[in-house]
Amino acid sequence: MSIAWTTKAHTSQAHAGIVTDKAQGQRTSPTCDLFLRQSIRDNGMPFKITREPAESIEAHRQVDAYEGRSFTSSEDLMKNLL
Numbered sequence: 001m002s003i004a005w006t007t008k009a010h011t012s013q014a015h016a017g018i019v020t021d022k023a024q025g026q027r028t029s030p031t032c033d034l035f036l037r038q039s040i041r042d043n044g045m046p047f048k049i050t051r052e053p054a055e056s057i058e059a060h061r062q063v064d065a066y067e068g069r070s071f072t073s074s075e076d077l078m079k080n081l082l
Contacts, residue, residue, distance in 0.1 A: 028036070038046035050057070062068040071077040 035046065052060075059068075069080070071080065
């Protein structure tokens with residue numbers, strides 16, 4: 001899944017109007033305000049959107065950090081799995 005988000009200088013001002021709507025006299029929550037401002041700065045989502053299970057995320061982290069158990073043969077791997 002991929003999400004594209006772009007802003008231009010003139011639309012940034014429109015987004016700023018969402019953050020503080022003086023005409024309505026209302027203010028968004030500080031969390032929404034932070035999200036919108038960071039989205040404009042990043043020219044996209046300010047975080048990675050993922051639907052991976054926690055186990056997969058941990059497995060990716062271990063691979064990136066070269067952690068976890070390694071095996072010298074497929075037989076050793078299969079013995080460990082069973």
